[in-house]
Amino acid sequence: MLMSAQKEKFFKFCPDCGSSNWKLTDIPALIAYRELYVRCVDCGFQAKEFPEGTAEFIEGFRRQKNKASDLR
Numbered sequence: 001m002l003m004s005a006q007k008e009k010f011f012k013f014c015p016d017c018g019s020s021n022w023k024l025t026d027i028p029a030l031i032a033y034r035e036l037y038v039r040c041v042d043c044g045f046q047a048k049e050f051p052e053g054t055a056e057f058i059e060g061f062r063r064q065k066n067k068a069s070d071l072r
């Protein structure tokens, strides 16, 4: 029996700040539609879906973000 290659874990992360600290929320004005949004706890960014990446990918993403804000 073949073991499948090591499976990488994917996490949702904030496309704005790279945080993986998020929660599902609904927007009161839209509650009739029962639309759930993912909201970043750290920066407040919200979207219907957050992108997903491996821990390694997210770390690289954050590092790039930091670099970008350093240049400002």
Ligand SMILES: [Zn+2]
Binding pocket: 014, 015, 016, 017, 018, 019, 040, 041, 042, 043, 044, 045
């Ligand atoms: Zn964020």
